[in-house]
Amino acid sequence: MKVNLSKDELAEMMRRMIRIRYFEDAAVELHKNGEIRGSLHTSHGQEGEIVGACMALRLDDYMVGNHRSHGHPIGKGAKLRGLMAELLARETGVCRGKGGSMHLADFSVGSLGETSIVGSGIPVAAGAALGAKMQGLDRVSLCFFGDGAAQEGAFHEGINFAAIWQLPAIFLCENNGYAVSTPISKTALVENIADRAAGYGIPGVVVDGQDVIAVHEAVSAAVQRARAGEGPTLIEAKTYRYLDHAANMGRDLKYRTDEEIESWRSSKDPIARFQARMLQDFKFEASEIEAIDAAVKEDVADSVTFAKDSPFPDPAEAWTDVYAPIVA
Amino acid sequence: MASKTFLQAIRDAQYEEMQRDSNVFIMGEDVECNMFGTTTGMIDDFGRDRVRDTPIAEAGMAGVAAGAAMVGMRPIVDFTIAPFLYPAFDQIMSIIAKSRYLYGGQAKVPVVLRANMIYGNGNAAQHSDRPYSMFMHMPGLKIMVPSNAYDMKGLMKSAIRDEDPVMSFEDVALWSTKSEIPDEEYLIPFGVADIKQKGKDCTIVAIGAMVNLALAAAEELAKENISVEIVDPRTLAPLDTATILESVKKTGRLVIVDAAFSRCSAASEISAIVSDEGFWDLRAPIVRVTTADTHIPFSSSMEPQLYPSKDKVVAAVRRTLS
Numbered sequence: 001m002k003v004n005l006s007k008d009e010l011a012e013m014m015r016r017m018i019r020i021r022y023f024e025d026a027a028v029e030l031h032k033n034g035e036i037r038g039s040l041h042t043s044h045g046q047e048g049e050i051v052g053a054c055m056a057l058r059l060d061d062y063m064v065g066n067h068r069s070h071g072h073p074i075g076k077g078a079k080l081r082g083l084m085a086e087l088l089a090r091e092t093g094v095c096r097g098k099g100g101s102m103h104l105a106d107f108s109v110g111s112l113g114e115t116s117i118v119g120s121g122i123p124v125a126a127g128a129a130l131g132a133k134m135q136g137l138d139r140v141s142l143c144f145f146g147d148g149a150a151q152e153g154a155f156h157e158g159i160n161f162a163a164i165w166q167l168p169a170i171f172l173c174e175n176n177g178y179a180v181s182t183p184i185s186k187t188a189l190v191e192n193i194a195d196r197a198a199g200y201g202i203p204g205v206v207v208d209g210q211d212v213i214a215v216h217e218a219v220s221a222a223v224q225r226a227r228a229g230e231g232p233t234l235i236e237a238k239t240y241r242y243l244d245h246a247a248n249m250g251r252d253l254k255y256r257t258d259e260e261i262e263s264w265r266s267s268k269d270p271i272a273r274f275q276a277r278m279l280q281d282f283k284f285e286a287s288e289i290e291a292i293d294a295a296v297k298e299d300v301a302d303s304v305t306f307a308k309d310s311p312f313p314d315p316a317e318a319w320t321d322v323y324a325p326i327v328a
Numbered sequence: 329m330a331s332k333t334f335l336q337a338i339r340d341a342q343y344e345e346m347q348r349d350s351n352v353f354i355m356g357e358d359v360e361c362n363m364f365g366t367t368t369g370m371i372d373d374f375g376r377d378r379v380r381d382t383p384i385a386e387a388g389m390a391g392v393a394a395g396a397a398m399v400g401m402r403p404i405v406d407f408t409i410a411p412f413l414y415p416a417f418d419q420i421m422s423i424i425a426k427s428r429y430l431y432g433g434q435a436k437v438p439v440v441l442r443a444n445m446i447y448g449n450g451n452a453a454q455h456s457d458r459p460y461s462m463f464m465h466m467p468g469l470k471i472m473v474p475s476n477a478y479d480m481k482g483l484m485k486s487a488i489r490d491e492d493p494v495m496s497f498e499d500v501a502l503w504s505t506k507s508e509i510p511d512e513e514y515l516i517p518f519g520v521a522d523i524k525q526k527g528k529d530c531t532i533v534a535i536g537a538m539v540n541l542a543l544a545a546a547e548e549l550a551k552e553n554i555s556v557e558i559v560d561p562r563t564l565a566p567l568d569t570a571t572i573l574e575s576v577k578k579t580g581r582l583v584i585v586d587a588a589f590s591r592c593s594a595a596s597e598i599s600a601i602v603s604d605e606g607f608w609d610l611r612a613p614i615v616r617v618t619t620a621d622t623h624i625p626f627s628s629s630m631e632p633q634l635y636p637s638k639d640k641v642v643a644a645v646r647r648t649l650s
C-alpha cells in the first residue's frame with residue numbers, strides 16, 4: 001500500500017529511529033559501567049521495522065512487545081525520561097523501578113507492556129484487540145515478537161484467536177535470524193514465518209525490515225484492514241541485530257561470523273539507508289537531518305540526567321501494586 | 329428467598345453482573361450450548377458477542393482474557409476442569425498475576441478464571457486435581473473456594489467486580505447442593521472467613537466442600553460432648569488469618585481439612601501460619617486431613633481411601649484431644 005508521507009512524518013521517522021539508536025547507545029554504556037542492572041537487549045539494526053510499524057499506528061492504538069523492549073515504546077512515541085529512569089531503576093521510571101529493561105510499558109501511548117517470557121505477549125495483543133472490538137472502538141493492536149517466539153505455542157493460539165474472531169490485530173514478527181544463538185533454519189522448516197498465516201486463514205506478508213518505508217506501507221495496509229473489520233495480518237520483517245543477544249554478555253558465542261554482521265551493518269543499515277533516501281528522494285537538506293540528530297542527542301542526554309537525578313524507589317514500594325490499592 | 333443450587337448461583341452471579349456492566353463477558357469451551365448450566369439464557373439476553381465459545385486453547389484463553397482486561401473489559405473464563413488450567417500456567421503466572429506489579433501499577437487485569445474440581449469419580453490422575461495451592465503460591469492472584477451456593481453467588485459477584493485477577497475453584501460435589509438465596513443483591517467480600525458453627529474444644533478449618541465433612545464430623549463428635557468450631561475461610565487469597573487465629577486462641581486445637589494433596593497445600597500454609605503466630609495458644613499439635621501424596625488412581629479399590637473422610641476428621645479431632 002502506497003502511503004504518502006508528509007515531510008514532517010518523514011522527519012519523525014528518522015527522529016524515532018535515531019532516538020532508539022542513541023538511547024540504546026547510552027544504555028549499553030550505562031550497563032557496561034554497572035549503572036544498569038539485569039539483562040539489556042538492544043535493537044541496534046532493527047530500528048527500521050520498529051519505527052515503520054509504529055508510525056502506522058495512532059497514539060491510542062495498542063502495542064505489546066517482548067524482552068527486546070526499548071525500541072517499541074520509543075517507536076510508539078513514549079518520552080525518553082521515564083524509559084531511561086526505568087532502565088536505571090528509579091522511582092520516576094515508567095514502571096516505577098519494578099520492571100527494568102525487559103518490561104517497559106507506557107500506557108499513556110498505548111504501550112501495554114513488553115513481556116520477557118518469549119511468545120507470551122501474542123495472546124495478550126489479541127485480547128487487547130478483542131477489547132477494542134467489543135467496545136466498538138476502531139483501535140488496533142500491534143504485537144512485536146521474534147522469530148524464536150514464532151516457535152512457541154502461544155504464537156499459534158494467539159494468532160488463531162485473532163483469526164477466528166476477526167480481531168483488529170497486527171502480528172509483527174521481527175525475524176532477526178536468531179533466537180540467542182540458534183538460527184531460524186534449525187527451528188523452522190518453512191522459508192518464511194509469514195507463510196504460516198495461511199494456516200490461520202489470514203494474510204501473511206514478508207517485508208524488508210531494513211526499509212522503514214516498506215515496513216510502514218505493509219503495516220499501514222494491515223492496519224487499514226484491521227480497522228475495517230477484516231481481521232488480523234501476520235507480517236514478517238526480515239531484519240538483523242548487530243550486537244550480542246544481550247548487551248555485554250562478554251562471551252563470543254561464535255554462532256555467526258563478523259563478516260555477516262558487517263555486511264548487514266555496512267549495506268543495509270535502516271538509518272543510513274533512510275538518510276540517503278531523505279536526501280535523494282525526499283529533498284531534505286543535510287542540515288535538516290543534522291538538526292534532528294543533534295536534538296535527539298540532547299534528548300537522550302537529558303533522559304540520562306533526569307534518571308540519575310531521580311531517587312531510587314523506597315524499599316517499601318516492593319509491596320505495592322501486587323494488588324489494587326484498597327479504597328476505603 | 330429461593331432455594332438455588334451451586335450451579336444456579338454461578339449462573340445468577342454471572343448473569344446479574346453481565347446485566348450491570350456491559351464490559352463483563354464469558355468465554356470458554358462449549359459455553360454457548362450451556363454445557364454446565366452456568367450460562368442459561370445468556371445467549372438470548374446478551375448475544376454471542378458476550379458468550380463466546382473458544383477453541384481448545386487454554387493459554388490463548390487466559391492471554392486473550394488478560395489483554396482484553398488490560399483495555400477495560402472484565403472477562404470470565406470458564407476453564408471447565410481444573411487441570412485444564414495447566415496449559416495456561418504461563419499466562420496466569422507470568423502475565424495475569426504479575427502485570428499490575430511489573431508495569432508499576434499501569435496495568436490492571438480484572439479477569440475471573442473459573443475451574444471445577446471433579447474427583448472421587450474414577451476420572452484418574454489427569455482429571456482429578458484440586459490445584460488451588462499452586463496458585464496460592466503466586467502473589468497477585470486472588471483465590472476463592474466456596475463451600476455452598478450462597479457464598480458462591482456473593483463471592484462470584486465480588487470476583488467479577490474485583491480490580492484484580494480472581495481464580496474460582498468449584499467443587500463438583502457441591503454443584504447440586506442448595507442454599508436459600510435472598511432475592512435482593514448481596515456481595516461477600518474476599519478475605520472474610522465464615523464461622524459455620526461455634527465451639528470450644530477444637531477448631532476445624534475446612535476448605536470448600538470439606539466444610540460439609542467437617543459439619544458431619546462435628547455432629548458425631550457432639551454426641552461425645554466434644555464441641556467443635558468450624559471455620560470456612562471462603563477465600564484462600566487473601567486468607568482471613570485473624571479469624572483462624574482467634575478461633576485457635578479460644579479452642580487451643582486445630583484440624584485443617586483440605587481435599588488437595590498434603591505437600592505444600594493450603595492446609596500446610598494455614599498450619600505454618602498458626603505455628604508462627606498462634607503457637608502459644610496451641611495445646612496440641614496441628615493435624616492436617618488432606619489427600620495422600622500419590623496420584624489419583626482409576627480403580628475404586630484404590631481411590632476413595634485417599635481423600636479426607638468424616639471418619640478421618642473425627643479421628644483427627646480426637647487426636648488433638650488425647
Ligand SMILES: Cc1ncc(C[n+]2csc(CCOP(=O)(O)OP(=O)(O)O)c2C)c(N)n1
Nearest residue numbers: 068116117118146147148149176178179180
Ligand atoms: C519462555 C522463554 N523461554 C526462553 C527464554 C530465554 N530467552 C530470552 S530471549 C530468547 C530468544 C528469543 O528469540 P527471538 O524471539 O527470536 O527474539 P530476539 O531475541 O531475537 O529478538 C530466549 C531463548 C525466555 N525468556 N522465555
Ligand SMILES: [Mg+2]
Nearest residue numbers: 146147178179
Ligand atoms: Mg530472533
